Amino acid sequence: xxxxxxxxxxxxxxxxxxxxxxxxxxxxxxxxxxxxxxxxxxxxxxxxxxxxxxxxxxxxxxxxxxxxxxxxxxxxxxxxxxxxxxxxxxxxxxxxxxxxxxxxxxxxxxxxxxxxxxxxxxxxxxxxxxxxxxxxxxxxxxxxxxxxxxxxxxxxxxxxxxxxxxxxxxxxxxxxxxxxxxxxxxxxxxxxxxxxxxxxxxxxxxxxxxxxxxxxxxxxxxxxxxxxxxxxxxxxxxxxxxxxxxxxxxxxxxxxxxxxxxxxxxxxxxxxxxxxxxxxxxxxxxxxxxxxxxxxxxxxxxxxxxxxxxxxxxxxxxxxxxxxxxxxxxxxxxxxxxx
Numbered sequence: 001x002x003x004x005x006x007x008x009x010x011x012x013x014x015x016x017x018x019x020x021x022x023x024x025x026x027x028x029x030x031x032x033x034x035x036x037x038x039x040x041x042x043x044x045x046x047x048x049x050x051x052x053x054x055x056x057x058x059x060x061x062x063x064x065x066x067x068x069x070x071x072x073x074x075x076x077x078x079x080x081x082x083x084x085x086x087x088x089x090x091x092x093x094x095x096x097x098x099x100x101x102x103x104x105x106x107x108x109x110x111x112x113x114x115x116x117x118x119x120x121x122x123x124x125x126x127x128x129x130x131x132x133x134x135x136x137x138x139x140x141x142x143x144x145x146x147x148x149x150x151x152x153x154x155x156x157x158x159x160x161x162x163x164x165x166x167x168x169x170x171x172x173x174x175x176x177x178x179x180x181x182x183x184x185x186x187x188x189x190x191x192x193x194x195x196x197x198x199x200x201x202x203x204x205x206x207x208x209x210x211x212x213x214x215x216x217x218x219x220x221x222x223x224x225x226x227x228x229x230x231x232x233x234x235x236x237x238x239x240x241x242x243x244x245x246x247x248x249x250x251x252x253x254x255x256x257x258x259x260x261x262x263x264x265x266x267x268x269x270x271x272x273x274x275x276x277x278x279x280x281x282x283x284x285x286x287x288x289x290x291x292x293x294x295x296x297x298x299x300x301x302x303x304x305x306x307x308x309x310x311x312x313x314x315x316x317x318x319x320x321x322x323x324x325x326x327x328x329x330x331x332x333x334x335x336x337x338x339x
Contacts, residue, residue: 019048021092022337023058025085025116027107028098029078031205032121032148033060034070035326036095041071043330051337057095061085070322086110093117093336095329097148101125112136112144119332121148121325127225127238145335148328150223151176151301154317155331160230160305167307169231173269174303175296176223178320179214180246180266182206184284185297188254188263194247206299206320216245217266217282224268224280231305232272236280244283262286263294292316299324 024040026033037057040047047055060078085091086107094111096104096118104122111118118137120126126133126149137144147157163169175181179201186197198215201207213219221238228236246266257263265287270280287294292314296302301319306312318324 020053022053022055022333023091023093024056024333025088025091025094025111026057026060027082027085027094027096027104029060029062029067029069029071029073030097031070031322032097032325032329033095035322036097036329037071037073039323039326039330040333047334047337051334053337055333055337058091059085059088063098082107082110086114086116089114091116093119093333095333096120096122097329099124101128105129108133108144109136112140112142115140115142117143117145117336119145119148119329119336121146121329123149123219123222123226127222130226130229131235143336143339145332146226147332148325150226151303151315152178152317152319152321153324153327154301154303154315154319155328156227156303156315157230159313159315160227163305163307163310163313164231164233167309169272169305169307171269171271171306172224172227172231172303173267174315175265175293175301176227176268176303176319177214177217177220177266178299178301178318179206179211180217180220181296181300182298182320183215184246184249184264184266187249187251188257189297191251193251194249205322215247217243218245220266220268220282224270224282227268227303228270228278228280231270232276232278234272234276234278236270236278240280242281242283246284249284257286260286260288261290262288265293265296267293 061082094116096107098104101124104125108118150156182201183197186192221241221243225238264284267285268282272278299320302316304314
């Protein structure tokens with residue numbers, strides 16, 4: 001089904017029912033997937049009124065149908081077979097929020113080849129395959145959208161794309177992992193040791209049972225890879241980004257930082273000089289208390305973008321959690337509706 005075919009079908013629906021439809025197949029009904037379902041259920045009538053489009057999740061694919069969910073959804077519309085969604089020609093868009101690499105890659109590629117728009121929050125997959133996936137979407141005439149892959153609800157990729165189209169971006173830096181920022185905030189403000197802060201982050205749902213992806217800085221390098229691609233037009237693999245995690249940060253480090261009127265944050269940064277040379281790193285840094293990054297607390301993210309003419313631009317907002325990430329997914333859905 002090509003983009004033109006999708007447009008034609010939507011037009012026929014508009015003629016028959018007075019509104020268009022955007023029918024969604026959702027892969028993953030965990031924290032983020034449940035958030036997407038909740039938002040669309042709450043906003044469905046409003047979207048009909050504002051955009052003359054009925055935007056709804058028509059089918060969901062999960063690994064375990066017995067697992068308890070955070071959102072209500074009809075059991076007869078849930079399946080464990082990916083083919084039920086990928087080969088369903090009535091679906092206009094696939095949302096992938098299962099995470100991981102190989103299974104998600106297969107779902108996305110097959111969905112694009114089935115001429116379905118794809119929305120994903122999968123920064124791991126994008127950080128390694130962003131060019132291939134974008135080309136696959138282009139060849140089939142559909143859209144690949146992934147605003148939720150970096151900084152949750154903060155629209156950093158759209159801001160970078162707009163700025164890069166009219167200016168030259170020289171540097172990007174910021175706090176892009178809400179989980180590690182929550183841990184460092186707890187250590188700084190509550191005097192917790194690293195292990196206690198991790199336990200609290202896990203209790204509140206900001207950290208997985210296996211925290212290594214976050215605390216090692218790997219998650220931040222994946223996000224930085226995607227940011228670099230949009231800011232500088234170059235694909236730098238996460239493995240080529242210098243990385244240091246927060247596992248070695250201690251309570252004593254915060255004592256010394258406070259003596260300097262500073263704190264410690266995990267900072268992702270990249271620069272591109274006039275010759276096109278890119279330097280990129282993720283590491284804990286001592287940040288003066290007067291800086292906005294020092295006041296970016298808990299699960300919040302902040303990103304500074306510096307361009308030749310516009311100078312520094314700052315973006316700030318929630319970067320972790322079910323609803324902030326789901327909000328970014330829904331934002332991509334509305335881009336499809338507007339297009």
